Amino acid sequence: MRLSTDYLNRHSEALMLLEMVPMDRAILVELRAWRAVSYSEHFEASSLRCAAEAREAYRQLGAREVAGFDELCAAMDRLVLTATALLDEMPDSEDPALIVDVACLSLRRLIARAAAFINANGQGDAANIDPGVVQAEVDALIAG
Secondary structure (H helix, E strand, C coil), X not given: CCCCHHHHXXXXXXXXXXXXXXXXXXXXXXXXXXXXXXXXXXXXXXXXXXXXXXXXXXXXXCHHHHHHHHHHHHHHHHHHHHHHHHHHHCCCCCCCHHHHHHHHHHHHHHHHHHHHHHHCCCCHHHHCCCHHHHHHHHHHHHHC
């Protein structure tokens, strides 16, 4: 049984939309419509042939791995939602580039961590996701 990176397409879509905001502020409409979903929820609603296997692989992970991965996913969700809220509140006369650049850099890093975890099927170093470190990175981004 294997985990599936298909779940990360949701976050990659949000990343793509964020990257487009400086060129077209109307993209914020699509970002506002973006919704966070858990790994399990994603595959419960999926019609992919591997959906059942991906759900079962997730269920077989250890509690520590699940907690770390879930916190990593929650951090990605918070990052997308926070960046969207900041951009939404920004006057049209201000340049969104700084918010977009910082948010996209952080989101790319988090997606890469999640991909490493999934590609390693939740095993080895990839499974050692420290939720405290992930949260500290998101907090630093929001505070910055």
